[in-house]
Amino acid sequence: MPDATARDVGEFGLIARVVDRLAGGPGTSPSVLVGPGDDAAVVLAPDGRVVATTDVLVEDVHFRLDWSTAYDIGRKAAAANLADVAAMGATGTSLLVGLAAPPDLPVAWAESLADGLRDEAALVGAVVVGGDTVTSERIVVSVTALGDLGGRPPVLRSGASPGDRVVVGGRLGWSAAGYAMLLKGGVPIEALVQAHLRPSPPYAVALALAEAGATSMCDVSDGLLADLGHIARASGVHIDVESRRFERDALLGKACRVVGGHPLDFVLTGGEDHAFVATVPPGAALPEGVVRVGIVKAGSGVRVIGWKPSGVGWDHFRGGSR
Amino acid sequence: MPDATARDVGEFGLIARVVDRLAGGPGTSPSVLVGPGDDAAVVLAPDGRVVATTDVLVEDVHFRLDWSTAYDIGRKAAAANLADVAAMGATGTSLLVGLAAPPDLPVAWAESLADGLRDEAALVGAVVVGGDTVTSERIVVSVTALGDLGGRPPVLRSGASPGDRVVVGGRLGWSAAGYAMLLKGGVPIEALVQAHLRPSPPYAVALALAEAGATSMCDVSDGLLADLGHIARASGVHIDVESRRFERDALLGKACRVVGGHPLDFVLTGGEDHAFVATVPPGAALPEGVVRVGIVKAGSGVRVIGWKPSGVGWDHFRGGSR
Numbered sequence: 001m002p003d004a005t006a007r008d009v010g011e012f013g014l015i016a017r018v019v020d021r022l023a024g025g026p027g028t029s030p031s032v033l034v035g036p037g038d039d040a041a042v043v044l045a046p047d048g049r050v051v052a053t054t055d056v057l058v059e060d061v062h063f064r065l066d067w068s069t070a071y072d073i074g075r076k077a078a079a080a081n082l083a084d085v086a087a088m089g090a091t092g093t094s095l096l097v098g099l100a101a102p103p104d105l106p107v108a109w110a111e112s113l114a115d116g117l118r119d120e121a122a123l124v125g126a127v128v129v130g131g132d133t134v135t136s137e138r139i140v141v142s143v144t145a146l147g148d149l150g151g152r153p154p155v156l157r158s159g160a161s162p163g164d165r166v167v168v169g170g171r172l173g174w175s176a177a178g179y180a181m182l183l184k185g186g187v188p189i190e191a192l193v194q195a196h197l198r199p200s201p202p203y204a205v206a207l208a209l210a211e212a213g214a215t216s217m218c219d220v221s222d223g224l225l226a227d228l229g230h231i232a233r234a235s236g237v238h239i240d241v242e243s244r245r246f247e248r249d250a251l252l253g254k255a256c257r258v259v260g261g262h263p264l265d266f267v268l269t270g271g272e273d274h275a276f277v278a279t280v281p282p283g284a285a286l287p288e289g290v291v292r293v294g295i296v297k298a299g300s301g302v303r304v305i306g307w308k309p310s311g312v313g314w315d316h317f318r319g320g321s322r
Numbered sequence: 323m324p325d326a327t328a329r330d331v332g333e334f335g336l337i338a339r340v341v342d343r344l345a346g347g348p349g350t351s352p353s354v355l356v357g358p359g360d361d362a363a364v365v366l367a368p369d370g371r372v373v374a375t376t377d378v379l380v381e382d383v384h385f386r387l388d389w390s391t392a393y394d395i396g397r398k399a400a401a402a403n404l405a406d407v408a409a410m411g412a413t414g415t416s417l418l419v420g421l422a423a424p425p426d427l428p429v430a431w432a433e434s435l436a437d438g439l440r441d442e443a444a445l446v447g448a449v450v451v452g453g454d455t456v457t458s459e460r461i462v463v464s465v466t467a468l469g470d471l472g473g474r475p476p477v478l479r480s481g482a483s484p485g486d487r488v489v490v491g492g493r494l495g496w497s498a499a500g501y502a503m504l505l506k507g508g509v510p511i512e513a514l515v516q517a518h519l520r521p522s523p524p525y526a527v528a529l530a531l532a533e534a535g536a537t538s539m540c541d542v543s544d545g546l547l548a549d550l551g552h553i554a555r556a557s558g559v560h561i562d563v564e565s566r567r568f569e570r571d572a573l574l575g576k577a578c579r580v581v582g583g584h585p586l587d588f589v590l591t592g593g594e595d596h597a598f599v600a601t602v603p604p605g606a607a608l609p610e611g612v613v614r615v616g617i618v619k620a621g622s623g624v625r626v627i628g629w630k631p632s633g634v635g636w637d638h639f640r641g642g643s644r
Contacts, residue, residue, distance in 0.1 A: 033371060034410075038479050039375065039407075039539075040375035040467075041373070042371050042372070043374060045367035045372040046370060048367055048368060049365065049367060050367040054418040054419070054452060054453060054454050055454050056464060058457065061457050062456070087361035088356075088360065096375070096376040097376070098376050098377070098420075100378050100380050132377050132378050136460065137459070137460060138460070140422055140462045142420045142462075144376055145362075147362070149364070154360075157361070218361060219361060
C-alpha cells in the first residue's frame with residue numbers, strides 16, 4: 001500500500017512503521033537501554049540529573065502544511081526542544097514524540113516526520129526513544145527532549161550579574177523575516193524561508209558557552225528582547241542591548257525592501273531562530289561564533305541603546321504583538 | 323477577572339497561573355533541582371538511568387468535556403503516564419505537560435487541570451516540572467512522565483518464560499463498562515463511571531511485582547488480552563488465560579444488564595483501567611493484591627480457556643474493534 005493512511009494500518013501499524021524509520025532502539029545509541037515498544041523507555045542519565053523539556057507544535061498555528069514538509073516539521077519540533085536542552089548547558093540524549101493526526105494521514109507523512117526528528121536529533125547524538133500516536137482533527141506534534149549535563153551545573157536564566165557581557169550565538173531575525181515573506185507571497189528569499197521552516201540552532205555554541213562559564217542562557221524562541229526580558233527578570237538585573245553591535249545583515253535588508261520593517265526589528269524581536277543568548281563574566285574568553293551585544297547592569301528591564309524597537313515578541317494566545 | 327480566558331491573560335500569564343497551582347518548583351520535591359520557568363527542568367536521576375514515557379489525550383477522542391471535569395482529565399492524563407512508568411518497575415519522579423487549547427479556554431479550567439495533574443502525581447511523590455501552552459481548536463493534553471528505577475532492572479515486556487504465572491493487580495473492565503454506561507445514557511453506576519473518568523492505577527502493586535521478581539509487566543491500557551498479546555509477542559511465548567480465575571464482578575454484572583455484553587468480555591478486553599498484568603517465576607511469592615489469572619507456555623499467542631471473548635481491544639485510528 002504505497003498510499004496507505006493511518007486508518008489503513010491502524011495505531012499499532014503506524015507505530016511499527018514509524019519506529020522502523022527511527023532506528024532508535026538499543027544499539028543505535030549507547031544512551032538508550034530500552035527504546036520504543038515497551039511501556040516506557042529507559043535512557044542513561046550518567047550525570048545523575050536529567051534535563052527535560054517539552055514543546056507542542058499545532059497545525060496552522062506553528063506550521064502550515066502548504067509551507068512545511070513533514071520532514072521540516074520533524075526537524076523543527078526536534079530543534080525547538082533540543083535548543084531548550086542546550087540552553088541549560090546540556091547535551092540532548094533522547095526524544096519522546098506524541099503525534100495526534102487525522103485517520104487519513106498518509107503513513108508516508110508520518111515516516112517523513114520521523115525522518116526529520118531522527119536527523120535533527122542525530123546532530124547532537126540523540127535518538128527517539130518513545131512516543132504515542134492518537135487521532136485528532138488537526139495535526140499536533142508534541143516533543144519532549146531529555147539531556148545530560150555531563151557534570152556541569154545547569155545554566156539558568158537567573159544567574160546574570162551586573163558587569164556580565166551579553167552575547168549571542170547564532171542568527172537572529174531570519175525566521176521571522178522568512179515567515180513575513182511566506183505571508184506576503186511572491187518569490188521569497190530561500191535562505192530566510194529555510195531558517196523559518198527548519199531552524200538550525202548552533203548547539204555546539206551553547207555547550208561552549210556553558211563550558212566558558214556562562215552565568216545565564218536562553219534559546220531565542222520568543223525574540224531576543226523578550227528572552228533577555230526573561231533573563232533580566234529571573235536574575236533581578238537590567239540589560240542594555242547596544243544596537244550598533246549588530247552587523248548589517250544584507251539578506252534581512254533585502255527582505256525588508258519586500259515586506260517592510262527594518263532589519264534591526266527582525267533581529268531584536270523576531271522569534272523561533274533558536275539562537276542562544278547568554279551572559280558571561282567579564283574575564284571569560286568568548287567561544288568562537290558568539291558576538292557581544294550588550295551588558296548587564298544593576299536595575300531591572302531591558303533597554304535598547306541606539307534604536308527604538310517596534311515590538312517585543314510573540315504570544316500564542318493573543319495572536320502576536322508585532 | 324474571575325472568568326478570565328487564556329486570551330485575556332496571554333500565554334505567559336496562563337503559564338504563571340498554572341505554575342502557581344502546580345507548586346512543582348524546587349523545594350516541593352527533593353527530586354526537582356530546576357522546576358518550571360527556565361528553558362528546561364532539571365530532575366534528579368539517582369539511579370543513573372531515567373524511565374520516560376509520553377501519552378497524548380485529545381478532546382472528543384480520549385475525553386468529552388460534558389463528561390469529564392478538567393480535574394478528572396488532569397488526573398487521567400497523569401495516571402496513564404505514571405502507570406506506564408510503574409509498569410517498568412520504576413517510581414515516577416516528574417511530569418512535563420503540553421496543553422494545546424482554544425484562546426477562549428477559561429483560566430480556571432487550566433488551573434483545575436493542573437490541580438488534577440498535581441494530585442495524581444503526588445500519589446507517587448512526583449511533581450510537574452515543566453510544560454508548554456499553545457493555541458489549538460480542540461484541547462490536547464500531552465504528558466511525559468519520568469521515573470527512577472531505584473537500582474532495579476527495568477521490567478520489560480520481553481522477559482516472560484514458560485512456567486511463569488500470569489498475575490493481575492487492580493480492577494479490570496470497570497473503565498470500559500463505565501464508558502458504555504455513559505454512552506447509553508440514563509443513570510449510570512457511579513463507581514464504574516468514576517473508573518473511566520479517573521482511573522486509579524495501583525502503583526504500589528506494580529512496584530511490589532517488580533521487587534518480587536516479575537519477569538515481564540504491562541499496564542492494562544489496551545485491554546487484558548491485547549496487552550498480554552504484547553507480552554507474548556515480545557517474549558516469544560504462549561499465554562493461557564483461565565477464565566475461571568476471574569471472580570464474578572457484581573457491579574459489572576449490573577452494568578451488563580443495562581448496556582448488554584458479558585462481564586468477562588469487559589474484564590478481558592476493556593481498556594484504560596491501568597491495572598497491571600505481569601508474569602512471575604514459579605517460585606516467587608505473590609505480592610498482596612494480585613490474583614493469578616493464567617500461565618506462560620512455549621509457543622505463541624494468547625488463548626482464553628473457558629470463554630470465547632468478543633473482541634481484543636482498542637485501536638485509535640480504526641475507531642475501536644469491540
